[in-house]
Amino acid sequence: MAKFTLQVNGQSRSVDVAPDTPLLWVLRDSLELVGTKFGCGVGMCGACTLHLNGVPTRGCMTPVSTVGRKQVTTIEGLSADGSHPLQKAWCELDVAQCGYCQAGQIMTAAALLKENPKPGDQDIDDAMAGNLCRCATYLRIRAGIKLAAAHGGGK
Amino acid sequence: MSTPTFANRSIDRRDFLKFSALAGGGLVLGFYLKSAGSAFAAEVVKPATGADFKPNAFIRIAPDGVVTLVSKQPEIGQGIKTSLPMIIAEELEVNWKDVVIVQGDLDAAYGGQSAGGSRSTPNNYNEFHKLGATARTMLVEAAAQTWGVPATECRAASSAVHHAATKRTLGYGELVAKAATLPVPPTADVQLKDPKDYKLLGTRIGGVDNPKIVTGQPLFGLDTKLPGMLYAVYEKCPVFGGKVVSANTDQIKALPGVKDAFIIEGTSNLSGLMPGVAIVADSTWTAFSARKQLKVTWDEGKTANDSWDAFTAKATELSKQPGTATVRKDGDVTAALATAAKTIEAAYSYPFISHASIEPQNCTAVFKDGGFEIWAPSQNPGGAQGAIVSQFGVAKEKVLVHLTRSGGGFGRRLSQDYVVEVAAIAQKLNGAPVKLTWTREDDLRHDQYRAGGFHFLKGGVDTAGKVVAWQNHFVTFGSISAGRGNDTTMALRPGSGAGLDGDQFPSRFLANCLTEQTVMECGIPMGPWRAPGNNVFSFVMQGFIDELAHAGGRDPLELRLELLSQKSGGNYDAARMIAVVKLVAEKAGWNPKKFPRGQGQGIAFHFSHQGYIAQVAEVTVSKEGQVKVDRFVCVCDVGAQIVNLSGAENQVQGSIVDGIGAAMFQELNLERGRITQGNFNEYPMLRMPDAPAQIEVHFLSTNNPTTGLGEPAIPPVAPALCNAIFAACGKRIRQFPLSRTDLRWS
Structure with missing residues (x-):
């Protein structure tokens, strides 16, 4: 110890x-x-x-x-009160199914947006390829990242 | 409040007898008392007070207007914690923002609580309407009595009762005291809402746990933490059912932070308490680390030489003989094949796969005063209780089950292996709470697997390309076991999800159709995997139909509609299937001839779990054989009402991507009686780059009972995908995963 x-x-x-x-x-x-x-x-x-x-x-x-x-x-x-644009986008689009992987998805996405505030489809797929979603909510994760980006998630 | 409260009213009258009138649908309504002796509340909820209106086990309205609804079903990602309370809220005419949802523990007052077979919605849909409508009727009556006007002049809306003539309004909170004194109206006097007036059902409502999920608050089984809790791991024999001969438990016990280490003798039940060695420590990592020092001598048992390759060879041998059982026989297939204009043969196969729920199996338990209290991420809390009762010989009342959210279910958490394991460990610790955590390796190597299987098909078409004969010899896996229900005879039977029944399409639609089955005995645990059986049978049936369409020079859609128009039977409503098939063709713009080589369109349909589903896939196959799924279009008929449009669409989209992933990548190998893969580096799962860009989901509302969506959209996925691949490059997929087929073309 x-x-x-x-x-x-x-x-x-x-x-x-x-x-x-x-x-x-x-x-x-x-x-x-x-x-x-x-x-x-x-x-x-x-x-x-x-x-x-x-x-x-x-x-x-x-x-x-x-x-x-x-x-x-x-x-x-990630935010004091769940107000990070990704957290808000995840709720708005109802991304989660079981929800277990979503914290990891959001943390990866937050780093992506910080580096690339307006990622394209390929940027998103590349950045997120390391995060499994067993419920396969990938389409909503993509949409959530785009929504957060539109709301200034990279700031 | 000076009005009478629950506290001074009798339980019978308030809660049980009153609502027995409602119980006709099979749901046992009764008094639900949160176990006061429970030391650890899983969810922090405003405590009930005597001043609340609590008309049944599921609804509680406080004087401040907050409506607390209990979700009794396990939440495994299917969205039931949101959708079932929505039904109550709809009938109750309550603002969704005023509603707080709490997860109910296992309690007989709630009726059945198993989340399996996509049954949570159909089993509860009508009863939940009545629950909400009854409470609303009582609140309206309370307002009417308060104002001295007829109840028929009063209307409930937006968490309040309104009297239009006098423009008076009383909020639900203000009516609580009065409502609590009223008798429960008979069901006949309770008016359900007209579906055209629904405000909530059919809309998009976000999951009630979303705010906690996106901020990382404790929700899941693995998040359970109790005062003084210890952490356990459990090592089982890599060969299923192997027994412990000896283990260096004394050495393990001496390691820093390790509290105990011991052998559990276990049983021979492959889905129950298997033999193994438990290590209990002061943290998860200490337990994981100590396990690396563990040395166990195993008696690996009689299946230690089994292998997938050997089973494959055996299946091929068995296919040369008639099946040992005739599942269903219509007409004379041999004669029909002999006179067919054209016949084809094909062998389809698929491997064992894992559920691989992203939260590894885990459970927390304490054994105290001769009883168990457990916190279980379970799909089947009643089964968990029952398994502990039968394993440890305690009374049902001595097993308290708390339900946590589950990080995925897919059928895995209907089994109770991890529950009885932690119970056995807790019993040995006698008083200390303990959390058992499986590693990913434990999870992949000790699943209750989706069974592999082999289908040997023959089919014939006439000169018009009409299907005139169909024969399938299914070689599957099983064990010596008792039958269903009262049938206790021991016989070699297919494993869970590994038996083909005579209702699988195209049985009942063809005059000459033979289904035979041969079971190979194995020692591999098998369990339900999302749409059990159907998830692979659809691949085989809808794939071979496509082969027959091409053999007969027929359009795959047109041939399917012809088959569906023929004789039907049993619970298969061919008209409903024809409707979804036609609609999906329209929505997708079915026209396979329009695609250039390398691109293709495929269609498939399947009926399971009361759902009628049809799908069209569009793919691109590169000359190098790389498959890219461009688009999926899906039409679902799951009855009259979609409860939560957001959740329903999410389930279907997730099912489609899950089905693609299983077909493309998933495969477990068995060598020397053990699963060779251990983690996601060896067992690839679909990741975002392989998810389609576009998935369109359409719901066809029909005048039929509302049914579930966790499973029925899975089965058509693989055949739609494989049929599209064939259309694109002329390569027929007859085995999973896709990598086993060379898809290069030139």
Whole structure:
């Protein structure tokens, strides 16, 4: 076990865990931030996508010991009140079915819009290819990203 | 409030007897008391007060006007937590924004709670209308009595009762006290709304949990956290049903953070408590890490040499003999084939696949004072309770089941393996709450799989291209098991979802039609996978019909309509199918000849789960054999009323992409009795770049009972896709996944 002080959603949070513990499980088990999901544990499904200094990152593949002072942003911290244009678009278009993967989808999409505020179809498909949606809501995810982009989601 | 409250009224009168009059439809209405002894509330809801109007187990209206509706069905992504309460809200004439939906736990007061077979809507549709209408009738009566006017002069709308003549209005909250004193009207006195007056049903309503989903709030089984909770993993034999000989549990117990490690003897039930080794730790990661040190010696049992390749070879051998069972026989197929103008033969096959719900199986349990309390992402909470009762010999009353949202179901969570596993672990811990988490590898290697299968077909057409003979020898998988219902005879029977019945199209539509079945015994757990059986049978039947159309020089649409116009029977309403087939052809602009080589249009239809569905696919196949799905058009007849248009469309679009993904990519391999794939790197699933750009969904409303949409749109997908591929490049897909067929053309 070792002590780590993490910067999570703008707050300083201390945990005492094994150094190889993936950030995913630190968030879920130690910090009670369960919006970041476990889907595969090998970085293949994207359900655990979060931002490290704004870069979309797989929480399941990131040992806590490698995080250091980097800013961790999870779905809970994407906006203060669920008002990020992607979150609003997801509700407006009723994107989710089971909803389990959607936090990861939104986090990947948020990073895309930041880099490319007006993505085309190919940009969206390329950026989102790492995120599985087992319910296959891909058409609404695409539409949600476009709607959010239209509402300035990249800002 | 000075008016009488629930608290001082008898339970009988308030809640049970009053509503027994409503119970004619089979729904048991009764008094629902949230288990006061439950230590951990899954959902934070404003507590009920004695001042509320609570006319039945599903509706509670508070004096401030907030309407709380219970969703009794498991929410697995099918949108039932939104759609069933919409029905109550429609009849109750309540503003949707005033409604709070809470997930009900397992309770006999709610009646059946299993979410399977696309039955949640048809089983509850009429009863939920009555529930809402009865409460609305009582609120109108309360207003009428308050004003001293006839109830017939009063009208409910927008969460209030209005008296037009005197321009008076009382909000529902203001009527709560009075309504709570009224007797329940007999069902005959309750007027259901005229569908033309619906304001909510048929509109687009967002899922009630959407705000929580997009902000990452706890909702799912895996999000469950209880005070003092421990974390468990469970290692089973890679060969199904294998037993533990020994394990280094003492060494595991000594690892930091590990609280316990022990062998569970288990049973031989492949969908029940299988033998294994449990590790309990202070966090999920500690348990995962300790598991890497686990060494188990297994007795792998008699299926340890089974392989998919061997089963495939065996199926081909078996196909040379008549089937061991005749499923259905009409006319004389042999004679009809002998006199047909043209005959063709084809062998179709498909592999075992996994449900691969994105939330791995998990469950949380505590065993205390001889009873179990569990938090289950389950499609079948009654089944979970029953499995614990029969496994551990406790009384039903000693098994409390809380329902969480499920990260996908697809039939996987109708099975109870993960539930009895965590119950066994909790029982050993005796007092400490524990959450069992399966890894993705556990999930793929210990699923209740969609069975693979082999179909050997012969068909004949006459000189006009009319189908005159059809023969199918289905070689499938099964085990020695008891029959359905009271049939306890042990025999080799098809596994769950792996049996072909005599009702599958084109049975009953052809004078000469023979369906035979041979079962190969295996040790692979099988379970229902979204539209069980139908999801593959449609691929075979609608594919071979296409082959016969081409053999006879007929348009695939025209031949289908000819087949459908022939004799029908049983529960298959051919007229409804003809209507959706014609409409989908119109909406898609059916004209296969208009496409250049490399592009194609395919059509298929299927009846299952009371739904009549027809689809047209349009694809592009590159010269290198790459398939791109350009467009899908779907027409659904699921009865008179679409409940939630947004949810319904989402289900159908999702079904179409799911069906494409299963056909294109999914395949499990069996070697040495075990599944060789472990994770998504070895078991590819469809991702966004392969999703069609365009999916058009049309609902054809007919004067038939309203039925479910979780499954029936799945079966036509694969054959529509494969028929389109054939139209594009002349390559016939007869096996899944698509990568097994060389689609290059020049």
